[in-house]
Amino acid sequence: MSKSYRDGLPISPDKFVDQLMRLKRGSIGRREFLGLTGLGIATAVMARELGIMPTPAFAQESLGDRMSIATWPNYHDPATFENFKAETGVAVEVNVFGSNEEMLAKLQAGASGWSLFVPTNYTISTYKKLGIIEALDMAKLPNFDGSQEDPRFTSEGTIDAVTYAVPKNWGTTGFAVNTKKLAKPMTSWKEFWDTAMAEGGGRAMVHDYQLTTIGNALKYFGFSFNSLKPDELAKAEELLLKVKPYLFAVSSDYQPSMRAGDAWMTMCWTNDGAQLHRDIPEIAYMLGKEGGEIWTDFYAIPKDAPNKPAGYALLNYLMNPKVAVKEHLANGAPSTDARVNALLPKEVLDNPILYPAADLLKPLEFGAAATLTDPGRAELMARFKSA
């Protein structure tokens, strides 16, 4: 695998001059020989025509020179967008969001300016109901292969046999712990919340996100992650209000605080857990044994997208397994696409953060659309934050 995201980028002026001087001196390497004689390109074209590498579907339509995508923090390989620009001339502006609600709010207000965005499974039916996402024209996405997708993770992108969204990756919501600071092993949400009020006092973070913060407080009592029952929510609220004074922060941007050592434990999404553990081995990622959330993030195109051709082109580019595999290596979330899994190195597939044991996955629940739009949960969150 490439070490730096700069690998595979177009040659820099310095390197070009360097190579030119070498050629003038009469020295040539194998790669340069293939490149200079055109044999390399010929091989690549043959491979593409023979179907070994999926074809990019752009070039028929004018793509313009810029587009904008709305996505999550630390979620893409920066090289993906640089390479896309090199291939198509379209510069991608990346907007980063903290919650699905925020994305929905921007799209509802209109004129978001995005040509592609990354909603989570439980929001798609709401977007469809509001009529603000495009029914995808699958002919423009030849790189997507539905038969290779795991239906457990992808079903919510298709409503009444119409596909509105195609999957990016799936993941879980657990918690990350700095085991140097908090040595006692934790395996449940009950322990997470109790530790936050004891050894982890002043050092624990919860998401600034009602779905997960309330959901995982519900798990303390063994209730459903999606519960809308007033009596169950009341118990969760009681717990949250009790924990509040002990918290380090209520924020979904927990990586900087965990990395700096200010926070010792936090609610955490798979991809962040994988990135933190990769860079700081003593940070462990755990799933609560009571359950919690499992999710899939999708790609979708807003109806009012200012540059739909580029949105489709980028989406199709991202569905190329060779591109997608780099995305997964960079962001650390598991893929839904069997073609991508086939390309991932063994140590990634064996990483328990990305691919947890079946008995830990079993009790997890997908978030529900009703949970997202429930005003009762929104008010509970406001009471928690203002307490």
Added chain:
Amino acid sequence: MRGNHLRKTLLTALLLAPATLWMVVFLVLPFVAIAVFSVGERAPEGGYQAAFTLAQYANLPARATAFWNTMVLAPAGALACLLVAYPVAYYLALRAPERWRLILLALVVIPFWTSLLMRTYAWMYVLGGRGIPALLAYVGIEDIRLINTPGAVLLGIVYGYLPLMILPIYVSLERLDRRLLEASADLGATPVATFLGVTLRLSLPGVMTGFSLVMILLLGEYLIPTLLGGGKVFFIGNALVDLFLQSRNWPFGSAIAITLVLVSVVVLIAANRISTRLSGARRVDLI
């Protein structure tokens, strides 16, 4: 004569037109839209749905804590700013050598060239685990936490709004007639009595201007508590952001926004009254 008068009126209208248009498009129209939203209802999936109800206003107590936090933070933050700013302004206006004055004033203003967001982020790193606590760890003081504390929020507020407090106080002190100070001393007043009876009193208009400027901005503050307070302290600005961007309850958010504007106006009027009374008959314009 008449033509001349007409021309003058036309010219005035023409000169005022851009500002008026700006105010109508970017202040009056949005305000009207928000007023209309505030008597509406939240649509089932969020957003706004036409209605005529005062239910949103009746629901205001649901954000009472946020209002209360703001009503405590705004004056407290402004007061902290004042305590730091007054000596600085005093030194600049009355003690600093003439040739240094302009440079020192420029130093006060220069941080304003960078956005508040960037400067607050910088503080996040200075106060965060790799900043001052890391230095303290070198000398053996471990696990000190500075970020996400009330102190960090207060520091951010004082740092962010200090120039807004220094400048008006500086202006009022700079205009001070020095002969009054000599007169006070000649009449036997101690330096403290002179300061309290003459200097401070005559600079009160500047103090009130700075105080209300900072306080009004603090009424809508949400960035500093979020970044330096870890989002644990919830002000009315945070409530507004959440209502519009998270729960998408536009009508309730609008009702809170209208209430906040009304509160700000009341604060402004009260500050104006107080400063008029304190400084005798002199009227002070705050805006």
